[in-house]
Amino acid sequence: MVRIACxxxxxxxxxxxxxxxxxxxxxxxRILHPAPxxxxxxxxxxTFVVVGEGPxxxxxxxxxxxxxxxxxxxxxWVVRLRAGRNLFTVGPPKGPMAAKREIMxxxxxxxxxxxxxxxxSRPFHGNAKLNRPCAGCHSLSPKPTDRxxxxxxxxxxxxxxxxxxxENEVHGPAAVWACLVCHDPRAKPxxxxxxxxxxxxxxxxxxxQ
Numbered sequence: 254m255v256r257i258a259c260x261x262x263x264x265x266x267x268x269x270x271x272x273x274x275x276x277x278x279x280x281x282x283r284i285l286h287p288a289p290x291x292x293x294x295x296x297x298x299x300t301f302v303v304v305g306e307g308p309x310x311x312x313x314x315x316x317x318x319x320x321x322x323x324x325x326x327x328x329x330w331v332v333r334l335r336a337g338r339n340l341f342t343v344g345p346p347k348g349p350m351a352a353k354r355e356i357m358x359x360x361x362x363x364x365x366x367x368x369x370x371x372x373x374s375r376p377f378h379g380n381a382k383l384n385r386p387c388a389g390c391h392s393l394s395p396k397p398t399d400r401x402x403x404x405x406x407x408x409x410x411x412x413x414x415x416x417x418x419x420e421n422e423v424h425g426p427a428a429v430w431a432c433l434v435c436h437d438p439r440a441k442p443x444x445x446x447x448x449x450x451x452x453x454x455x456x457x458x459x460x461x462q
Contacts, residue, residue: 281305282343282351285327286383288375291356292368293334294451298416299356301330301341304386311343312350324390331416334358337367361451376443395438402430 282305293299303309304326311318313332321328332341336358344351357372359365377383384393392409402408405415408430417427426434432445435454440446447454 282309284341284343284352284354285386286377287354287356288380288383289354290372291375292372293356293358294374296417296420297334297358297360298420299332299334299339299358300413301332301343301354302387303328303330303343303352305343305351308346309343310346311341313341314339327386336360336363374443376446378444379442395433399438400431400433405430408432 282303284301284303286302287293287299301311303311303321305328306326309321309328311321311330313330314335318330318332321330323329328343330341334356338355338357340353340355342350342353357368359368378393387393391412394409396409398407399409405411405418410432411430414432417423424435426432435447436445437448438444440448449457
């Protein structure tokens with residue numbers, strides 16, 4: 254009965270997420286973000302956030318990933334996605350992968366009929382359960398200066414999205430970290446959502462191109 258009660262507490266706190274055990278030490282490894290069966294659009298990069306003790310390695314679509322950025326037990330892997338389904342796995346260096354997460358990336362001009370119905374947009378912003386463990390290190394609320402920051406690091410977005418600058422082409426406002434030109438922090442139900450699909454949004458400014 255005690256074990257059942259403990260499991261219920263974990264489910265109530267973290268929701269129904271994969272909680273895998275490290276084969277070597279029995280330590281939980283959890284993928285905090287992205288949510289299961291997430292549908293991502295936009296630039297093609299994603300940040301996988303994992304919590305777990307001890308050394309961890311990961312793979313994306315079977316290929317080994319570089320070492321993550323680590324803060325305590327929280328690891329961040331910033332990856333480039335391929336169009337369509339992507340499978341992220343993580344686990345201890347020795348032993349099987351302990352947790353996995355499948356997501357889908359709908360690249361620009363990706364055919365909508367290729368998106369499986371079980372994938373959906375599951376944003377990070379506005380999800381209190383996901384935001385809680387990140388708020389200690391990251392600024393999740395906009396500042397008055399975010400519409401036109403004086404430098405990249407002055408933007409609230411920079412800490413999590415700095416890899417945007419590694420793209421071959423970067424949208425004009427994003428290149429100067431004026432993210433709020435397109436992303437509305439007051440959007441409902443998902444803060445920072447764009448007011449229209451990306452391709453449709455382009456034509457609100459680029460009417461003659």
